[in-house]
Amino acid sequence: MANNLGLAVKPVTETPEAEIKRVAEWINTEEYKEKNFARTSLVINPAHACQPLGAELAAHGFEGTLPFVHGSQGCTSYFRSTFNRHFREPAPAASSSMTEDGAVFGGQNNLHEGLENAYTIYKPKMIAVFTSCMPEIIGDDLTAFIKNAKQKECVPADFPTPYANTPSFNGCHIHGYDAMLLSILQTLTTGKQVEGRCTGKLNLIAGFDANTGNYREYKRILEAFGIPYTFLADISETFDSPLDGHYKIYPGGTKLDDAADSINGKATLALGTYSTAKTFTWIKDNYSGKHVSMPVPFGIAKTDALLMKISELFGKPVPESLKAERGRAIDLMTDAHQYIHGKKFAVYGDPDYLLGYVSFLLEMGARPHHIMCSKGTKKLEKELQALLDASMYGKDCNIYMNKDLWHMRSLVVTDPVDAMIGDSHGKFAARDAKIPLFRFGFPIFDRVNLHRVPLIGYQGTINMLSTICNKFIDITDETCDNRHFELMR
Amino acid sequence: MSHAIKTIEGITKESTQEMIDKSLEVYSEKAKKKRAPHLAPNDQASGSACVKSNRKTVPGVMSARGCAYAGAKGVVWGPIRDMVHVSHGPVGCGWYSWGTRRNLMSGTTGVDSFAMQFTSDFQEKDIVYGGDKKLKTLLQEAKELFPLAKGISVLSECPVGLIGDDINSVAKTSSKELDIPIIPCNCEGFRGVSQSLGHHISNDTIRDYIIETREFPEPIGPYDIALIGEYNIGGDAWSTKPLLEECGLNVKSVWTGDGEMEKIAATHQVKLNVIHCYRSMNYMCKVMEEKYGIPWIELNFFGPTKIKESLRKLAELFDDSIKEKVEAVIAKYDPIMQAVIEEYKPRLEGKKVMLYVGGLRPRHTINAYEDLGMSCVGSGYEFAHGDDYDRTSVEMPEATVVYDDVSEYEFEQFADTLKPDLIGSGIKEKYLFQKMGIPFRQMHSWDYSGPYHGYLGFPTFAKDVDMAINSPTWSLVKAPF
Numbered sequence: 001m002a003n004n005l006g007l008a009v010k011p012v013t014e015t016p017e018a019e020i021k022r023v024a025e026w027i028n029t030e031e032y033k034e035k036n037f038a039r040t041s042l043v044i045n046p047a048h049a050c051q052p053l054g055a056e057l058a059a060h061g062f063e064g065t066l067p068f069v070h071g072s073q074g075c076t077s078y079f080r081s082t083f084n085r086h087f088r089e090p091a092p093a094a095s096s097s098m099t100e101d102g103a104v105f106g107g108q109n110n111l112h113e114g115l116e117n118a119y120t121i122y123k124p125k126m127i128a129v130f131t132s133c134m135p136e137i138i139g140d141d142l143t144a145f146i147k148n149a150k151q152k153e154c155v156p157a158d159f160p161t162p163y164a165n166t167p168s169f170n171g172c173h174i175h176g177y178d179a180m181l182l183s184i185l186q187t188l189t190t191g192k193q194v195e196g197r198c199t200g201k202l203n204l205i206a207g208f209d210a211n212t213g214n215y216r217e218y219k220r221i222l223e224a225f226g227i228p229y230t231f232l233a234d235i236s237e238t239f240d241s242p243l244d245g246h247y248k249i250y251p252g253g254t255k256l257d258d259a260a261d262s263i264n265g266k267a268t269l270a271l272g273t274y275s276t277a278k279t280f281t282w283i284k285d286n287y288s289g290k291h292v293s294m295p296v297p298f299g300i301a302k303t304d305a306l307l308m309k310i311s312e313l314f315g316k317p318v319p320e321s322l323k324a325e326r327g328r329a330i331d332l333m334t335d336a337h338q339y340i341h342g343k344k345f346a347v348y349g350d351p352d353y354l355l356g357y358v359s360f361l362l363e364m365g366a367r368p369h370h371i372m373c374s375k376g377t378k379k380l381e382k383e384l385q386a387l388l389d390a391s392m393y394g395k396d397c398n399i400y401m402n403k404d405l406w407h408m409r410s411l412v413v414t415d416p417v418d419a420m421i422g423d424s425h426g427k428f429a430a431r432d433a434k435i436p437l438f439r440f441g442f443p444i445f446d447r448v449n450l451h452r453v454p455l456i457g458y459q460g461t462i463n464m465l466s467t468i469c470n471k472f473i474d475i476t477d478e479t480c481d482n483r484h485f486e487l488m489r
Numbered sequence: 490m491s492h493a494i495k496t497i498e499g500i501t502k503e504s505t506q507e508m509i510d511k512s513l514e515v516y517s518e519k520a521k522k523k524r525a526p527h528l529a530p531n532d533q534a535s536g537s538a539c540v541k542s543n544r545k546t547v548p549g550v551m552s553a554r555g556c557a558y559a560g561a562k563g564v565v566w567g568p569i570r571d572m573v574h575v576s577h578g579p580v581g582c583g584w585y586s587w588g589t590r591r592n593l594m595s596g597t598t599g600v601d602s603f604a605m606q607f608t609s610d611f612q613e614k615d616i617v618y619g620g621d622k623k624l625k626t627l628l629q630e631a632k633e634l635f636p637l638a639k640g641i642s643v644l645s646e647c648p649v650g651l652i653g654d655d656i657n658s659v660a661k662t663s664s665k666e667l668d669i670p671i672i673p674c675n676c677e678g679f680r681g682v683s684q685s686l687g688h689h690i691s692n693d694t695i696r697d698y699i700i701e702t703r704e705f706p707e708p709i710g711p712y713d714i715a716l717i718g719e720y721n722i723g724g725d726a727w728s729t730k731p732l733l734e735e736c737g738l739n740v741k742s743v744w745t746g747d748g749e750m751e752k753i754a755a756t757h758q759v760k761l762n763v764i765h766c767y768r769s770m771n772y773m774c775k776v777m778e779e780k781y782g783i784p785w786i787e788l789n790f791f792g793p794t795k796i797k798e799s800l801r802k803l804a805e806l807f808d809d810s811i812k813e814k815v816e817a818v819i820a821k822y823d824p825i826m827q828a829v830i831e832e833y834k835p836r837l838e839g840k841k842v843m844l845y846v847g848g849l850r851p852r853h854t855i856n857a858y859e860d861l862g863m864s865c866v867g868s869g870y871e872f873a874h875g876d877d878y879d880r881t882s883v884e885m886p887e888a889t890v891v892y893d894d895v896s897e898y899e900f901e902q903f904a905d906t907l908k909p910d911l912i913g914s915g916i917k918e919k920y921l922f923q924k925m926g927i928p929f930r931q932m933h934s935w936d937y938s939g940p941y942h943g944y945l946g947f948p949t950f951a952k953d954v955d956m957a958i959n960s961p962t963w964s965l966v967k968a969p970f
Contacts, residue, residue, distance in 0.1 A: 004697045005664045005671070010708040012751040015601055023637055024600045036634060043580065043610040043626035044634075050581030072647055072678040073546055076558025077584035085589070090920040092897065097546040099679055103651060114548030117520050120502050121550060121898050133579060133647040134679050137616060168579035169611040170646060238938050245926040247901065406605070425587070428605075434753045444587075489811060 007094045026185075028432075033410035044406035047348050047374035047425060048381040050168035051176030052077045054208050054275070055130035056093055058180040061233030063253040064125030065184075066118055070111050070140070070163075071132030086210055086443035087239040087451055092249050094118040094127075098134050107135045107275060115161070116154040116451040125256055126188075127155065129163035130180050136167035160256070172351050172375040174275035177208040181233050182279040183314060188256060189263035189286070198288065202229040202313065203265040203410045205279065207272020207296060207352050210442040212240040213454035224319045225310055230258045230265065240452060255485035265289050271306075272296050274351035274380065297456045298464075299355025299363045300329065306457075322458070329458040332465055337364060339469035342393075344417040346370035348426060349441040351380045356455075357421050357440065358384060360464060362391040369397050376401035399418060405429055419468070436471050440464065494533050495886035497841075497864055502888045505530035507833065512902040523547045527893035531885045538878030542870070542893045545682045550896035553845070553917050556678030556869050558582055560687025562644045564769050565695075566674065568592035569688045569721050569748040571601060571639040573631045576608045577624060577656065578646025582678070583608040593727075594747050601637045616648055621659050628663040628671060639750040640670035640699075650677035665759070672698045683872035683894070685768065685848065690960045692772035695753065700777075703754035705741060713739045713809065715759045717774055717785070718766030719848075721746025722938015725946065729790050732943045733763070736800060737814040738807075744770060757781045761806060763788055765942075768848030768877055790942040791850075791950070792857025793826035822944040830860060833951045836959055838862035840910035843903070845895055845918065846932045848873045852881040854932065854941075856915065861951055866907050869895050897921065911958050926966045928957040 003009075026032055050071060056079045059067035076095035083091035093431040096114040098107045111129075118127060129142065142163045152159045162183040166176040204218060215236035222229045237252020262268070267290040268283050270276040280293045290313055297303040304326075307318045344367045347357040351373055358368045371384055381401050387392030400407065407430040412420065420430045423441035430437035444450045453461045473489045509528045513521045526541040546552040555563070558576075563586045566574050576583025585604040591825050596602025609623055610614070624643065631641055643656050660673035674694045676687045716733065719726045726746040733740050741759050742752035756762075762785040774785040786806065788799035797819050804815040840863045844851045851868040858865060868885055869892035870877060878891065885891065890903055897918070904912060904927060912922045912931035922929045930936050930953055938953050940946040 003702050005661055005702075007670060007702055009704060010751075011756050013705045020597065024597050027599055032634075039630050039634070040626060041609065041623045041764065042575075042630040042634075043608045045587075045606050046580050046584060046608065046610060048580060049584050052578055053581065068549070073552060073554055074559050074678040074684075075581070077553065077555045077559070078581065081589065082585055084916045084920060086922060090924065091917070092551060092921075094549045094551050095546075097548045097552065099545060099682065103679060110548045113519075116517060117547060117549030119549075120517055120520075120550070121515050121896070132581075134651065137648050137651045147711055167613075168581045169616050170546065170613050172580070175502065222911060241924065243924055243926070244968070245924075246802050247921050247924040341504050406599075409599070432599075 028413040030185065030414055033414050036088050036407060036410045038059045041369045043404050045425060045428070046404045047422065048172040048350070048374070049082070050129050051133050051166035051171050051179065053082060054085070054166065054173035054175065054177030055128070055164055055166045055180035056091075057208060057210065057235065058177045058184065058233050059130070060091065060106075060238045061235045061253050062126060062128070062184060062259060064250045065253060066122050066124035066127050068095070068114065068118055068127045068129045069093060069132055070096045070107060070129055070142070071098055071134045072096040075132035082443060083239070084315060085445045086449070087212070089239045090158060090247070092122070094122070096262065102133065103138055107140045108148065111145050112149050112152060112154045112195035119155045119159070122143035124250070126160040126162070126184075128180060129161060130166045130176065130182060131164070132166075133168050136165065136169075138148035151242070160187050174208040174352070177275050178278045181205070181276070182282055185232065185259065185262070185279065186282070188260040192260045193263045193286075193288065197264045198266050199230070199261055199264050200228055201262075201265050202227050202310070203232055203262045203268040203287070204229055205232045205268070205270040205272075205276050207270070208275035208350060209296070210235075211451050211453075211455060212236045213452045214456045214460070217457050221307070221322065223309070224321050225314065225316055227310065227314050227316065230254065230262045231263060232259060240434055242320065263287050267292065269309070269313075296352045296356050298353075299360035299461055300333075300458070301363065302324070302356065302359055303457050303461070325458045329461050332462050333364065336465055339472050340465070341365040342367065342473070343419065344369040346372070346408060346412050346417045346420045348372040348374065348405065348420075348422040353441055354380075355383060355387065358387050362387065362393050362466060364465070365393055367393050367397055369417050370400065370408065370415070371397065372400045372403050372408050372411075374402065374404050409433070418472070436475070438464070438468055438471070492533065492536075492883045495864070497557075497866055497886045497889060500866065500886070500888050502530040505888050505890045508903060508906045512899045515898065520550065524550070524896070524899070528899065529891055530888045531882055531891050533882060533885060533887040536879065536883050538875045538882065540878055540891050540893045542878055543682060543685060543874045544874070544894075546894055547896075551898065552894055552896060553915055554683045554894060555635055556684065557676045557680040557687035558644060558646055558678040559586060560684030560769070561674050561676035561691040562586050563590050564640045564684065564720065565688055565691035565745060566644060567593070568745040569750055569753065570594040570596055570603065571637070572750050573603050573607055573635055573638045573641045574879060575627065575631070575641060575643050575856045576606070576646060577620070577643050578609065578648050579611045580608055587604060590720070591722050591937070591939070592746050593724050594721075599635070603635065603638060607631065610813070611648055616652055619652060619654050620649065621654050621656070624654075624656060624659045628667060632667045632669055638669070640672060642672045644674050645677050647678045650680070658792055665841055670698065670702065685872040685874070688769040689772055692770060692776075695773055696776050699750070699754045700773075701754070701757050703751045705755045705758055709758050710739060710761070711760060712737055712807065713741050713759045714761045714763055715742045715756045716740050717744045717762050717764040718770040719743055719746050719942070720766070722933075723935040723941065725940040725942035726946035728940040728943035729765070731792075732818070732945070735814070735818050736803070737762065737811045739791065744773070745815060757783070759783060763803065765790060766849045789853050789856070790946070791854045792860040792947055793823070793830070793944070794860050795853070795856045796825075796944060796947075817832055826944065826947060829948045829951050833955045834862040840958055841866045841907065842868040842911045842913060843907060843909040844898060844932065845869050845871070845892070845912075845914040847871050848877060850913075850932050852877070852884045855884045857947065857950060858954070861954060863911075863954075865889065866909055867892065867903055869893055891938075911954065926963065928960065928963060930954065930957050
């Protein structure tokens with residue numbers, strides 16, 4: 001009975017120490033790296049999650065919005081706990097809790113019952129529905145299901161229920177973000193376009209970004225310009241709410257009225273060309289005013305470009321305060337360049353962040369030696385290569401598309417670098433390579449407060465640079481011999 | 490069994506029922522009807538469950554439950570350190586459950602220990618054409634890249650079962666070709682109502698594919714036991730295994746914390762199974778009892794009172810030499826535990842705790858809090874069954890609230906009424922209650938601390954509870970202006 005595989009019964013064995021030692025050395029070799037890179041089917045330690053996670057992040061960015069996962073309930077728990085761990089904040093979301101009978105009869109009953117309960121109990125202003133695997137495979141028709149839900153009065157007919165198909169077997173978290181954001185904007189702006197009306201505001205989209213500090217930084221920049229704005233999918237309050245003895249289920253997010261009126265904006269700026277691609281395409285065709293899609297502003301050049309674009313769109317000069325801030329950032333960069341110049345880095349993460357890391361490093365004369373995207377495209381590869389080609393420090397740097405962190409491990413142990421930049425999941429490869437990991441990506445599960453430290457703009461450049469350089473100086477202090485342990489560095 | 494009836498001042502069946510009724514007011518009639526049987530005041534004298542359990546979650550209420558895959562990958566299979574555990578399907582499930590349970594492992598990662606994320610990362614084409622071919626290839630790749638792995642588990646995610654892939658057949662063929670045990674586990678997340686079915690399915694796969702396939706090379710002795718349902722959260726097994734060994738017993742295998750596949754496969758040879766987490770592994774204890782005549786005993790390693798009681802209960806099953814050793818162990822640790830209690834009890838006496846965890850701790854930890862002078866004023870499980878609630882009844886004070894698969898709303902309402910000094914629950918609950926100003930400890934993961942099991946664990950547990958409740962930071966919540 002016990003042996004369904006029909007294997008021969010064998011004695012329990014202990015792997016000899018010498019064998020463990022041999023394999024431990026072998027996995028650090030070129031030979032192993034080649035075998036590792038020859039993989040076609042097994043993915044080991046991927047640096048990306050699935051679509052619905054991103055959809056939930058977008059949903060959390062709107063006022064009074066309850067994210068609602070249509071699918072198995074385990075998915076919801078996984079998404080929520082990921083955000084809980086990263087932000088160390090609550091992340092309320094509901095599920096339609098589909099089970100076996102859903103596979104047979106479809107998920108409509110679960111969805112209807114779930115919407116009714118979520119609406120009654122948690123009193124949201126909007127429920128953002130997105131899917132995990134199960135309804136996608138059995139072919140649930142969300143359009144019809146939600147229409148029927150309103151007919152059955154599970155939720156009021158005029159209650160906003162944007163929905164997005166976010167199958168986990170397609171794309172990754174940034175695409176789910178894009179799909180959900182698009183649906184939310186389509187839903188809220190329906191019938192809201194007014195001929196001749198202009199809100200005078202800038203609509204800003206940050207892209208998939210789980211750093212609340214970045215959101216606050218964007219606002220600070222726009223306020224310095226004195227430009228009125230609507231920040232779409234603004235998670236800064238949702239995931240950075242004060243502890244004052246009261247739990248608020250919806251502590252922040254873009255006001256729904258503002259989001260609705262965003263279609264009459266003066267200009268719309270979508271940052272993160274990879275995580276806002278579909279949304280931007282739709283905005284271009286439907287929103288009033290001007291539309292611009294730009295990279296996430298990491299480093300000086302990309303921040304300069306953003307400020308000049310804002311200046312151009314609103315006919316306002318770059319404010320003195322930001323000019324001074326730029327000067328301070330450059331001051332630090334020149335002060336600190338000697339601690340980072342020529343250092344080699346391995347970087348990995350989402351496309352929009354990756355482009356940012358690379359341009360920032362090149363500006364500092366550092367080398368982004370291994371560049372890895374676990375869910376990349378030819379377009380991204382080209383764009384990264386163009387950045388490398390434009391700098392002498394980009395020479396001999398390598399780009400790896402659709403590889404994972406086990407590939408990355410092979411890279412950093414066979415072709416060493418001084419540090420890695422990415423999310424917490426890179427800590428295993430970094431430890432094996434005995435190099436520091438700078439946690440600028442998502443998620444960060446093993447350090448406190450980093451999601452509040454902005455990385456974008458001039459201030460973000462200052463933050464990244466001081467973190468990196470001081471760590472390198474720490475390493476010198478910790479590892480140098482006594483004769484070279486000096487007061488000044 | 491007769492138990493002293495514990496009471497809490499101000500808590501009566503009526504007051505608890507009133508609180509429950511109030512929490513249900515918000516629901517529709519249909520939802521109220523479904524939720525009401527899962528909430529009730531405890532009847533301590535009855536010794537039996539006061540709530541319904543192991544039922545489908547009511548859609549939309551915001552449950553903390555996970556799925557069958559979570560029970561299989563996260564709980565039963567994942568902690569076996571020398572196997573490659575493949576999350577078969579799309580990338581997410583494996584990624585979310587990667588390193589998030591804190592089942593610690595010995596060995597060298599990627600060499601003879603595999604606390605990593607292996608997945609087939611299903612794409613659209615795998616859904617359309619099926620993933621069996623991909624699975625076959627990836628098994629070869631795993632064998633080649635990780636030659637010291639003792640086995641491979643294939644843990645199905647939702648799509649696999651829905652598109653009708655036959656992982657069992659692939660596992661069987663590849664297992665022969667690669668000469669390595671490959672265990673197919675049909676634990677798709679949509680199966681069952683919670684993690685619990687994933688435990689059961691995984692137990693069944695151990696029964697069908699693993700047990701009896703290995704034998705211990707040395708002769709079996711009278712003190713050879715296995716430790717079942719110990720997952721080494723924060724190093725728990727590194728406390729309980731040495732403790733049992735100090736009592737003169739040989740722990741031949743641990744299921745499955747820091748576990749070794751071959752030793753698990755040879756467990757049919759032991760003389761006794763000691764089970765800690767009954768919910769997730771009672772199935773295999775019962776199988777081993779029926780098939781191999783191995784008796785099993787449920788123990789509790791939380792807090793000195795229960796540890797002492799458990800060790801004496803265990804000694805009863807052995808000869809005098811073990812009984813003497815157990816008494817010597819108790820005599821050795823009693824004063825150390827007493828010192829811990831003397832240090833912390835004055836600061837914790839009279840404090841109230843509410844619990845909501847998985848399938849064991851909502852009852853097993855109650856007495857550890859009581860050792861510190863605290864009382865449990867509410868408890869419940871994500872995925873327990875009736876037999877768990879039977880066992881809970883005697884541990885909880887009379888008339889305190891019992892909640893099964895509690896919704897976030899209900900839990901918040903109960904906490905708001907009962908005003909506990911501490912809540913022990915999971916990461917999804919943690920920040921909600923901390924925003925309310927209520928101290929909190931994650932009781933699935935020991936909140937990045939541990940171990941909490943055994944004599945080694947209790948001082949850490951006591952320190953953490955004290956730290957959470959008495960942190961001076963809580964006094965700053967209310968602004969002076």
